[in-house]
Amino acid sequence: MTSLDQFIDDLLLHGRAYFDREEALSAVELKQASLTAAISRLVKRHRLANPRHGFYLILRAEDQATGAPDPVRWIDPLMKHQGIDYRISLLRAAAFHGSSHQAAMVFQVVVPKQLRDFEIGRHRLQFLYQSPMVFAKLNQPDFLRQMKSDAGFAQVAGVELTLLDCARYFHKASGMNGVAQIVKDIGAKAKPPVLAQAAADYENSSVRRLGYLLELAGHVRQANALEPFVKKAKTAVPLDPSVKPLIESLSESHEKNAKWKLVINESVEIDF
Incomplete structure (x- = not known):
């Protein structure tokens, strides 16, 4: 079973620092409500940012000072x-x-x-x-x-x-x-x-x-x-x-x- 953290780490390993909700639902064995709660926790921890509904940015350590990568x-x-x-x-x-x-x-x-x-x-x-x-x-x-x-x-x-x-x-x-x-x-x-x-x-x-x-x-x-x-x-x-x-x-x-x-x-x- 892939966790949301594992899904995010795998994306970063492949050079991607973004994902959408549909991708996460397919990759992570969580229901809609549970995924929403998990994403919200990571946003509060400044691991993710949410520029538009359903689209998320993965914040690396160097991005956390500015709150998001360069657009x-x-x-x-x-x-x-x-x-x-x-x-x-x-x-x-x-x-x-x-x-x-x-x-x-x-x-x-x-x-x-x-x-x-x-x-x-x-x-x-x-x-x-x-x-x-x-x-x-x-x-x-x-x-x-x-x-x-x-x-x-x-x-x-x-x-x-x-x-x-x-x-x-x-x-x-x-x-x-x-x-x-x-x-x-x-x-x-x-x-x-x-x-x-x-x-x-x-x-x-x-x-x-x-x-x-x-x-x-x-x-x-x-x-x-x-x-x-x-x-x-x-x-x-x-x-x-x-x-x-x-x-x-x-x-x-x-x-x-x-x-x-x-x-x-x-x-x-x-x-x-």
Whole structure:
């Protein structure tokens, strides 16, 4: 008869630090209620962590200080358990591609379904929704990369999707100045044809903001790839829509960038 502890130890011996309830029920000769009680005891002893219902992480000694392993080690099996495609993006993806200015305090994942954010140990996971139709077009091998950990691989946005996601969800990427710094750090790595191809499925205003920031950072080839999108824009929009003028009439005094059809209502600072 295999105990829950033996089942867990065997998984670790084979390089796996996670399991789901169905696996445990098949391997351990315990009924549902008894298994639930046994798992609860191990969670209280910090041997297991439970990021989502029915999915468990096995905590090794080095994981117990932070309450859970780095999410890159278990985000892929978790999302497969939930039956949801995904990509790591924004700050963590930017750091992966070489942006050292942003400390990724949150692990951000783009998904085609509304999911609740959650914290586990010292880790905070944030899920950003993208419509299923657009997500299906973009979450393809040509636009993705693989992030390696000692537990395997996880899907991460390529440079082009990282830039576009940051421009689209700028309020989750340390604001417009944070996005500008990411653009400066990794924009030169973006392939112009790939960037233009992916941009076709993003909001036009987000693409124009990214084009402006790329040009500001000196990444001319990448900015030029996005310039054709300006022709589709009918009106100018604020560079930073989150900034509201104290007096409405003051909004008309902001500089206007005709090339990108943007109202420059926020000064952008970049560390060179």
